[in-house]
Amino acid sequence: MTFLTPRTRRGFLAEGLGSLGLVALGALACDSARPQVGFLGLMERVNERLERALFDPRRLAPELPREDETDPALFPQYRIGPDFPEEPVGWALSVGGLVARPLTLSLEALRGMPSTRLRVRHHCVEGWSAVAAWEGVRLSEIARLAGADRRARYVEFRSFEPGYYSSWDLESALHPQTVLAYGMNGAPLMTEYGAPLRLYSAIKLGYKMVKYLSAVNFLPVRTGGYWENQGYEWFAGV
Amino acid sequence: MARPAQPLTIRVTHWANAVLLVIMAGSGLQILVAFPYLGPRGQPFGFYPLQGATPPPALTLGEWLAGARHWHFAFAWLFAANALVYAVYLVASGEWRRRLFSPRRDARNAWQTVLFDLRLAKVPPASVGLYNGMQRLTYTLVLLVAPLSVLSGLALYKPVQLPRLTALLGGYDVARAIHLLVLAVLALFVVVHVLMALLHPRTLVDMTTGGHERPGAAA
Numbered sequence: 001m002t003f004l005t006p007r008t009r010r011g012f013l014a015e016g017l018g019s020l021g022l023v024a025l026g027a028l029a030c031d032s033a034r035p036q037v038g039f040l041g042l043m044e045r046v047n048e049r050l051e052r053a054l055f056d057p058r059r060l061a062p063e064l065p066r067e068d069e070t071d072p073a074l075f076p077q078y079r080i081g082p083d084f085p086e087e088p089v090g091w092a093l094s095v096g097g098l099v100a101r102p103l104t105l106s107l108e109a110l111r112g113m114p115s116t117r118l119r120v121r122h123h124c125v126e127g128w129s130a131v132a133a134w135e136g137v138r139l140s141e142i143a144r145l146a147g148a149d150r151r152a153r154y155v156e157f158r159s160f161e162p163g164y165y166s167s168w169d170l171e172s173a174l175h176p177q178t179v180l181a182y183g184m185n186g187a188p189l190m191t192e193y194g195a196p197l198r199l200y201s202a203i204k205l206g207y208k209m210v211k212y213l214s215a216v217n218f219l220p221v222r223t224g225g226y227w228e229n230q231g232y233e234w235f236a237g238v
Numbered sequence: 239m240a241r242p243a244q245p246l247t248i249r250v251t252h253w254a255n256a257v258l259l260v261i262m263a264g265s266g267l268q269i270l271v272a273f274p275y276l277g278p279r280g281q282p283f284g285f286y287p288l289q290g291a292t293p294p295p296a297l298t299l300g301e302w303l304a305g306a307r308h309w310h311f312a313f314a315w316l317f318a319a320n321a322l323v324y325a326v327y328l329v330a331s332g333e334w335r336r337r338l339f340s341p342r343r344d345a346r347n348a349w350q351t352v353l354f355d356l357r358l359a360k361v362p363p364a365s366v367g368l369y370n371g372m373q374r375l376t377y378t379l380v381l382l383v384a385p386l387s388v389l390s391g392l393a394l395y396k397p398v399q400l401p402r403l404t405a406l407l408g409g410y411d412v413a414r415a416i417h418l419l420v421l422a423v424l425a426l427f428v429v430v431h432v433l434m435a436l437l438h439p440r441t442l443v444d445m446t447t448g449g450h451e452r453p454g455a456a457a
Contacts, residue, residue, distance in 0.1 A: 015446050032300045032306070043312035044308060044312070054396060059401070070281075121410060127269065129279065129410050130280070231305065232307075233311075238397055
């Protein structure tokens with residue numbers, strides 16, 4: 001390689017080593033096993049700001065026609081434990097935290113409240129999408145009934161499946177397409193999909209939608225969640 | 239003083255892009271591992287030949303889905319910003335004139351290069367200035383396709399908040415197919431590009447130190 005003079009060779013090596021050093025430094029600050037610390041964690045917080053800025057609480061996900069519904073047998077069923085949890089005897093949803101009127105709502109009470117139906121695309125963190133129709137009560141309706149305090153900036157959803165919960169930003173929780181669902185595809189919600197009551201929303205990834213709900217708490221702080229504490233993004237809006 | 243073959247901004251953005259593209263491709267393939275199919279649930283796209291084929295671990299970055307998603311979204315903005323710096327420089331500096339494909343200057347030259355590579359011509363056409371016609375054609379096509387990776391990525395990231403972009407690309411699942419197709423095109427380019435650079439090591443030095451424009455070359 002006669003065209004390589006000593007001078008260019010030195011420059012080539014110096015720049016090459018410099019670039020490699022920068023890359024090594026950057027990579028050191030990234031830990032795949034702990035994605036919520038270091039540079040990856042910093043960028044999750046930057047991205048959350050962008051996501052919140054982009055989120056429009058009045059923008060609705062498109063309602064889809066019935067033909068778009070995924071074959072119900074092919075709509076994935078997920079659970080965090082080895083078995084689908086059984087509904088506790090005398091189940092009721094408790095609504096608490098920073099509220100003027102803590103509530104205990106039976107399924108009959110929830111069915112008696114103004115209902116909302118939505119047929120929207122479901123976006124899973126894994127990359128697939130599917131469509132189902134959901135029926136339930138808007139969370140904004142629950143917040144109004146309970147008299148949620150202004151200081152509550154977050155909403156925590158707890159499950160009777162041990163260890164299963166998630167917390168949300170208030171704006172996403174009060175979105176008109178965020179519901180506590182008791183019906184799916186025109187039938188009562190099945191155990192495989194979170195019966196008797198689950199969270200459903202058009203504006204979050206699937207893992208934010210807690211199944212087998214037992215409690216809704218309006219809180220001044222965010223409390224993480226089952227998937228979030230393992231490393232999945234907390235905001236997870238779509 | 240002669241203009242360097244590769245000005246500083248081109249060199250820096252080129253090597254930054256090389257690193258960022260590897261990070262984006264590796265973490266993207268690790269994300270694909272979680273659901274290695276194209277098309278919505280129950281309606282797989284018939285044109286995709288690799289349904290269910292998991293990307294090989296050697297090509298992935300991030301170890302698991304949440305790790306890979308954090309890598310992908312941490313470096314996506316840097317990837318796009320670096321590309322933007324390159325694009326603005328390309329236009330503002332006038333460098334596009336000697337780099338982008340111009341049919342009048344390059345079409346015949348590109349065709350002759352193909353004939354030579356296929357052993358149908360004995361003599362390769364001379365480079366016109368910095369590159370030959372086939373190089374300009376390839377680089378220009380890559381620059382046209384690459385922005386689609388950012389646009390389709392944004393549609394996947396925010397399909398509800400960016401409804402027009404998502405609809406323009408044909409919906410969430412089509413955008414996901416486009417996202418992977420662009421990766422395939424860029425990967426094919428990189429393989430050929432690296433091979434050609436290794437066959438012509440002087441280009442590698444130019445892209446690192448700047449180098450000089452070839453004597454007698456008309457820019």
